[in-house]
Amino acid sequence: MANVYDKLMDNAPYEQWVDFTENIISRSGKNVKTIADLGCGTGQIATKLAHKGYQVTGVDNSVDMLSVARKRADQERMSIQWIHQDLQFLEGLNNLDAAISFCDVINYITEEDALRSVFHCVAESLKTGGLFMFDVHSVNQVVQFYVNNTFADVQDDVSYIWFCTDGEKPGEMHHDLTFFVYDGKKYDRFEESHYQRTYFVHFYKKLLHEAGFKISGLYGDFLMNVDFDEEKSERIFIIAEKQPEK
Incomplete structure (x- = not known):
């Protein structure tokens, strides 16, 4: 599907994902320079973040998707590291300021043990205080x-x-x-x-806490100034912060 993905996703809200990421970073008060886009697909979000001045690494389990992403970045003269890996076995990334995983990626991690592995791997890739932002469909x-x-x-x-x-x-x-x-x-x-x-929010919270994260924000449908309501949200955004090791 990689060769037609961008055509089919022409109306996807990529700019909203980028703006959301920058708003969360701004609200956190953290100095974020390095970001990993986990499940980067054809590199739409990763490339836009690179244009914003971030040092971006894109990770995906599809060689075909990464090929399209690499071509996009080359055409736009953006220096992005592309890594072919399964997020369950993510390795080689260290001391990152932030990691993002948008556009249903976490909904493809369907089993509890696999999801637990992903969250632990993300935590290992982040520095203490690093941000992990992802979205899921609501149940x-x-x-x-x-x-x-x-x-x-x-x-x-x-x-x-x-x-x-x-x-x-x-x-x-x-x-x-x-x-x-x-x-x-x-x-x-x-x-x-x-x-x-997809799972209910309390389940994601449980696994994130196990992996050493603290939940720092819950949002629905890109809305940052509206009280979060799980039942009314279509797309749920979960923001977590890596805690110091005990």
């Missing part, structure tokens, strides 16, 4: 909007049909996607299946 959003619905988008050069079905547990989603991509002469068809799961 209500998954149940009410996504599962057991069909979505479609038809464009001249790429189209898709997306079936979303529920799983056995609340917050689980199975995505079956069929793409039709025009190559200049004909439409090529290919299919992908994705599995996501």
Whole structure:
């Protein structure tokens, strides 16, 4: 999907993610220079942060996504380190000021032990006091909007049909996607299946505390000046700060 991802995500709120990141940094009062974008995909957010003057490292488990990201950064003459790794086994990053993981990335970490491993690896990559910012779908959003619905988008050069079905547990989603991509002469068809799961906020809090984090902020839908309401939020932002070792 890497070759058509940016086309399909043309309306994604990348600028809002970047602005949100900078607002959190500003509110924290911390001097943030180094940021890791975990699950960076095609590098949209990473490249925009590099333009802001941050030293950025992009990490993703897809070689194809990283290839697109590297090409983007080269075209925009941005110096970004790209690393091909599974976030469950993240290593080689140390003493970072901040880490971000936006656009559903954490929802692809579906099992409790895997999520626990990711949080511990992120903590190991951050300096004491370092910030970890990520977002997830709310359980209500998954149940009410996504599962057991069909979505479609038809464009001249790429189209898709997306079936979303529920799983056995609340917050689980199975995505079956069929793409039709025009190559200049004909439409090529290919299919992908994705599995996501989201949890209630108290579960993320528990695992973050186990990994040595303190929750410093909860926000819904990019709104920073509105009291957080888990039931009314579609996209939940969790901000955590690495605590000193005891």
